[in-house]
Amino acid sequence: MGCYCSKGLVTINNRAFYMQERIGEGGYAYIDLIEDKKSGKFFALKRITCHSKEDETEALKEAEYCRMFNHPNIIKVEEFTTVKKTQTTSVWIVFPFFKLGSLQDLIEKTAKNNSYIHEDRLLGIFKGICEGVKAMHEATPSPVTHRDIKPANVLLDENDTPVLMDFGSVGPARVEIKGSAEAQAMQDLAAAKCTMPWRAPELFHVESHCIIDDKVDIWSLGCTLYAMIYLEGPFDAVWQKGDSVQLAVLSRNVKFPEDQQSLYSAELLDLINALLVVNPAERPNINWVIQRVEDLCLNALAANRV
Template identity: 55%
Template sequence: MGGALSTVNACVCGRGLVTINQKRYLHQDNIGEGGFSYVDLIEDAKSGTFFALKRIICHDKKAENEALEEVEYCRMFHHENIIPLVDHCIKNKGRLTEVWLVLPYYKRGTLYDEYQRLATKNEKIPKDRVLSLFLGSCKGVEAFHNHQPEALAHRDIKPGNVLITNEDVPVLMDLGSVAPARVTIRNAKEAQALQDLAAERCTMPFRAPELFQVPLHCIIDEKVDIWSLGCILFSLMYLEGPFDQVWLKKDSVALAVQNRNLPFPQTDLYPATYRNLVRRLMDVEPATRPNISWVIEHVEALINDNT
């Protein structure tokens, strides 16, 4: 670990043995993959502790620099609700490089995994747990938004990016989308650049409306995360995001988002205050969405009302 990233001792040396910065791990399984990354389950050869190894495949220097930004954002935060970095290195593979991140392993997986388990048993999340999981997610977002000297935004908050610890604490992961929160859009070229970046890094059913069609002469800010948190709260209640079905049917998610078509069921286990909070967070106009401090205060008040 330590300051600068290095290329030392990042190799697979023999059957199932992975060495990272003089530390040996046993490769156990492949547990996930994304566009240009793979996640392996590895075990510390000495202690027997399990970790997740995220390997980001970089086809050019730009991709490598972006991967190193994710490393730096992971190093930056020491917060209960944000995934910490255990170790890191760069592996050279001919024309390609791989940036490796050693991360804690959470055997319960993500909120998305939890939804699948509950849906199979036809169960819902109790209302108190909905608020507890949501509050923890909000506190992770708060750390990004209150970062100094510059506010940050996660920009890809979704159930698949929220891990659950054994103590039922939510942990935000996948910091590859994190960036300075406030972006000034002065012309069409800048608007298109941010729109293209959002299409690449921000999952469509959880993407804020201002990222689908970036307006000219505006400032895009951390309110994009507030919209996504509204989607998270909806998903905690109904085990899927408000626009998941639109996306699965291959209808226009952008149109559904702009129209804010929130498919609340006619009969509901949850209080109206929960649905009202979803609507408040998912205001189509970013300027009228609340900030993260308001959201946390409001959720804490709801928790107190439930006790």
């Protein structure tokens, strides 16, 4: 159960929290900073407004998917409950609070300072993201995909450990599409749940008979790695100008600015090209990606020793 006990105080499953401040909102969700009354620890409370039973089921899936995992690179759920109102229902989910914010915050701060993320640090963060994705892709008994991997959905702790968040887009790792109706349904779902500049090509135009699998995350990992190097996503400029992101993605219209390339190894830049492949069948799986990143880490370590 969850309720407002008094001004500034809420209880969730018999735990009392002090409301602090609004730290985010979007769509039908609000995120507030809350403080545990007993321990004094801070948490993030996500409240999702649901206008139907279907909305409630979808909102609860986010908590249920998170609770599938006990992994250092995947967000944990502290508490979750539903709050019934006259016209609507709200799903409340309590997550750990990361005071340093997201990878997107780091990227924006780095760009503002006209700096860059050192390759050693970049590789460590990216490897952690990939480890979280691997846990999802190999979950038993039901592997899943995130479908909305982007810097804003990666939190960072004090040790630079990346933590995947926002599981509202998560779904089965393998979906067989049978017919135009199912294809349109998947396309509509992707449009609603998957951020356009980070969305895999196969989700823009879903074929009537195809398999949508975990390779969608590999594409998004490529976009994320690009953003860590160039401090903006590969399709951000297209999005900001109001041009067709779909056309840019399907034609793989990706530019590689030369000013940042000298700061990174050629092998790291090659990795982006290996991930941003339009045909999902030609993209590597997550184990290949992790192995490649580990090789790059070893190369960087050896270079630093010279």
